[in-house]
Amino acid sequence: xxxxxxxxxxxxxxxxxxxxxxxxxxxxxxxxxxxxxxxxxxxxxxxxxxxxxxxxxxxxxxxxxxxxxxxxxxxxxxxxxxxxxxxxxxxxxxxxxxxxxxxxxxxxxxxxxxxxxxxxxxxxxxxxxxxxxxxxxxxxxxxxxxxxxxxxxxxxxxxxxxxxxxxxxxxxxxxxxxxxxxxxxxxxxxxxxxxxxxxxxxxxxxxxxxxxxxxxxxxx
Amino acid sequence: xxxxxxxxxxxxxxxxxxxxxxxxxxxxxxxxxxxxxxxxxxxxxxxxxxxxxxxxxxxxxxxxxxxxxxxxxxxxxxxxxxxxxxxxxxxxxxxxxxxxxxxxxxxxxxxxxxxxxxxxxxxxxxxxxxxxxxxxxxxxxxxxxxxxxxxxxxxxxxxxxxxxxxxxxxxxxxxxxxxxxxxxxxxxxxxxxxxxxxxxxxxxxxxxxxxxxxxxxxxx
Numbered sequence: 300x301x302x303x304x305x306x307x308x309x310x311x312x313x314x315x316x317x318x319x320x321x322x323x324x325x326x327x328x329x330x331x332x333x334x335x336x337x338x339x340x341x342x343x344x345x346x347x348x349x350x351x352x353x354x355x356x357x358x359x360x361x362x363x364x365x366x367x368x369x370x371x372x373x374x375x376x377x378x379x380x381x382x383x384x385x386x387x388x389x390x391x392x393x394x395x396x397x398x399x400x401x402x403x404x405x406x407x408x409x410x411x412x413x414x415x416x417x418x419x420x421x422x423x424x425x426x427x428x429x430x431x432x433x434x435x436x437x438x439x440x441x442x443x444x445x446x447x448x449x450x451x452x453x454x455x456x457x458x459x460x461x462x463x464x465x466x467x468x469x470x471x472x473x474x475x476x477x478x479x480x481x482x483x484x485x486x487x488x489x490x491x492x493x494x495x496x497x498x499x500x501x502x503x504x505x506x507x508x509x510x511x512x513x514x515x516x517x518x519x
Numbered sequence: 520x521x522x523x524x525x526x527x528x529x530x531x532x533x534x535x536x537x538x539x540x541x542x543x544x545x546x547x548x549x550x551x552x553x554x555x556x557x558x559x560x561x562x563x564x565x566x567x568x569x570x571x572x573x574x575x576x577x578x579x580x581x582x583x584x585x586x587x588x589x590x591x592x593x594x595x596x597x598x599x600x601x602x603x604x605x606x607x608x609x610x611x612x613x614x615x616x617x618x619x620x621x622x623x624x625x626x627x628x629x630x631x632x633x634x635x636x637x638x639x640x641x642x643x644x645x646x647x648x649x650x651x652x653x654x655x656x657x658x659x660x661x662x663x664x665x666x667x668x669x670x671x672x673x674x675x676x677x678x679x680x681x682x683x684x685x686x687x688x689x690x691x692x693x694x695x696x697x698x699x700x701x702x703x704x705x706x707x708x709x710x711x712x713x714x715x716x717x718x719x720x721x722x723x724x725x726x727x728x729x730x731x732x733x734x735x736x737x738x739x
């Protein structure tokens with residue numbers, strides 16, 4: 300089997316190798332023809348959480364991509380905010396994608412009424428620019444302030460309640476706008492309980508980078 | 520390798536088995552884990568070319584799907600107009616997708632300025648509903664009136680000129696809104712000449728049905 304070599308960039312500083320590789324391992328499980336190597340930005344232990352940290356992260360991502368791009372067939376910026384992705388798209392010759400673009404665009408295969416669950420006060424711009432008026436509602440689950448809260452029973456219950464509300468409002472598909480939700484495995488739980496398609500951001504970036512690499516192989 | 524069994528429905532009457540299987544063969548080449556069986560609607564040798572033929576085709580597609588759905592893990596309606604797809608989505612338990620939805624949604628992974636080339640007077644509604652104001656321009660190449668014209672030198676030159684015009688207007692990606700363009704293999708020619716990502720409708724329906732089947736496997 301031909302394997303595409305993919306760099307996965309985490310937008311939070313992770314010294315624990317297990318944690319660093321978490322998204323990469325999921326990507327490889329979903330698409331065994333992808334072989335990942337994970338990187339992370341330095342000195343940002345709280346990741347990207349406001350405009351200043353977003354800008355700071357972008358500079359670091361750009362530098363990482365510059366240094367490593369020659370070694371890979373594709374790059375995943377594993378964050379629903381897609382930091383630096385649009386800028387880099389025009390600067391490098393290999394496909395690059397973030398979780399936001401890839402999750403948002405795939406929603407349309409299920410319908411035009413899209414519900415979003417995230418941990419910030421609003422959906423990332425990259426997602427809003429694609430979905431615009433098709434967003435039924437964005438919900439930040441009650442009591443969920445950061446990715447740590449996703450691991451608690453209360454946090455997961457709040458996500459389930461948010462998904463129920465979105466379904467009640469007419470959502471045909473629910474987008475999880477935080478890659479941390481992929482890590483905790485909430486997607487299957489939601490799909491089973493809510494009986495709606497749930498877009499998992501790490502799965503979305505996985506099939507999208509795979510497709511972008513295949514598109515280049517077949518048509519360039 | 521686990522193979523998903525996929526039904527491919529052609530929206531034109533094709534008695535020649537080679538021609539009937541043409542899209543299915545492409546789908547299997549792009550994704551060797553998809554195993555296709557092709558069907559076509561009866562007594563519509565000119566396919567879908569206006570509102571009356573579209574409605575007539577929808578009734579026939581619905582009947583085919585009703586008869587065969589229990590044998591497959593997914594269904595592709597191989598047409599950029601997505602006839603009957605939205606209606607059937609809510610009626611059956613397996614993923615169903617058309618070339619229009621799948622091509623249009625994937626464009627967003629390349630950018631927000633999208634050019635479209637088709638052989639009708641306008642883009643199909645299913646594509647316009649997804650892309651809306653992101654459509655830079657729809658072009659029907661000069662002298663191309665039906666799929667037969669796609670095989671002539673003049674037809675292919677007209678498509679190349681249309682793509683050049685779309686690039687000049689700022690398109691970041693070009694969507695081919697007719698599955699006949701996949702059959703003639705114009706996608707690679709355009710990608711090489713225009714140096715823009717070109718969305719091939721049969722490739723798009725292939726990776727989308729694959730992703731929808733995988734999504735169901737992993738998260739349901």
